[in-house]
Amino acid sequence: MRDTPLSNCERDFLLKAIEEKKRLDGRQTYDYRSIKISFGTDYGCCFVDLGKTRIMAQVSCELITPKENRPNEGIMFFNIELSPMASPAFEMGRQSELLVKLNRQLERCLRNSKCIDTESLCVVSGEKVWQIRVDVRLLNHDGNLMDAASIAAIAALCHFRRPDVGIQGEEVTVYSTEERDPIPLSIYHMPICVSFSFFQQGTYLLVDPCEREERVMDGLLMIAMNINTNN
Template sequence: MRETPLSNCERLFLLKAIESKKRLDGRQTYDYRNIKIAFGTDYGCCTVSLGKTRVLAQVSCELVPPKDSRPTEGFMFFNLELSPMASPAFQPNRQSELLVTLNRQLERCLRNSRCMDTESLCVISGEKVWQIRVDVHVLNHDGNLMDAASIAAISALCHFKRPDVAIQGREVTVFSSEERDPVPLSIYHMPVCVSFAFFQQGTYLLVDPCEKEELVMDGHLVIAMNKHREICSIQSSGGIMLLKEQVLRCSKIASVKVSEITELINKALENDRRVRKEGGRFGFAESMPKERVTALKRGETPMEMTDVQETADRIISTAAADPEVVSSPVIVAMGTGQVGEGLQNTWGLDDEDEETVEEVSVKKVQRKSVKELSDSEEEDVVILD
């Protein structure tokens, strides 16, 4: 399936809203959507939610021969997948232009920036090194895939731990996590991508564009930066020419956003370490409700109680003005009741078979006399042999 284009009315509405400095989800011009980072049970599994955009990253490793040009260095490569589950515009088993662009930007952001120490991945020089593989799966597409993919990839790399090894001569022994504690990767810095969308030939600028905003934008700028304000890569696309002042303005905005995102990643990693150390529930199970019964349970419904005092005052004033209106209840018949005088309440009785208190009492007396009479007759009976 191909991507569904926007109608002219939708396009004009979005452009008019951007000119008025308003967005569809109520954000300001430089606001990010809510970012949520969750780690899985295994090391190196991370899910990032950027608004409705969701990305899953999984890191794995294996021992392979090194490259001839760099025999003492391991290497890392990325694999990005756009499945039709994320959006009907994505086609399976086909490399689209968007997929190639995202994969190259992710490699420039993380691999070419030397964010990880590749020499620490060497096991035996010239023979065996660790190969780090990062698989990024897009679960839902709602715009700004590059930012979500970069956050998920760097978070998964920081969370991942490779198995420990022992070397005896030319033999390499790989230990499991039960035998020895796994070893974390050496991460120097955490580069994060920040995307900018330009409209009306660069007149208007938005941060973190959603899917519909990406369909009407004229230009796109992605800046990869770490918290030390070091620019790792810059990628510009679209048919507009950006001025030097615009690029400098975007870099200043990106430095602030990268600092906030890096702090969020560190807090998520620290929280995961604390939960694993304390023996609590960690991974995706942490988002499940704890010790709660979801069936046969009702939520509390708020009730408006402002007019209770007014109703009570009105009843008291009515009773004081006319004492005969409110009186003690009177029992009319079995299963019925009456409040006040001059009222008839025949609840539980048919209209044709209405009985008064006197009729009920007379019937009771008759039943009692008949029963006593039958008892006396039984006593007068004599059984002869």
């Protein structure tokens, strides 16, 4: 990443505003920016706007051979792209530390939480399972990428439909949408990330930091939760 450093005056201004419980966009300390979710014409295509941060998620699938130690389970795969069009800080073709971190956090939030019934993705045990791929592309960067990415990914998974299949002997037939209605994924729960930024050694705390606030924060806390978290 090629970060443009903040001037001392701008940094001091941001920190002073946070001390006075004021934010650049007029929000209160624990106010979340407005969220807009829209869907494309294809199954599994979702756009999320979190303030000025904009993310697109696209889900696709293919039949593959399962892992030897999990012959009856399908596979979930996540891929995040940080385009230079979203921010001059991102460089094309380079795997930055932020990119690696976002991929790992998205996998923990969605795959490791087992929100998808992967056994329902099995077609022929030990031979054919569905691999569900979630491609997440950043279209505009104004902070809190993880929260926006998690919302886009789970919304796209809920919207997605995989092709129906038929099995005759050892032959597997994949039907088109004209032949048979596609099938939604079996989703157990919907985990969502909520991010908090810390300032001045934890003295001040803000939810849903924008890009400028992230520049001066001391640390970040991300909490993944679902509807059952308080139970």
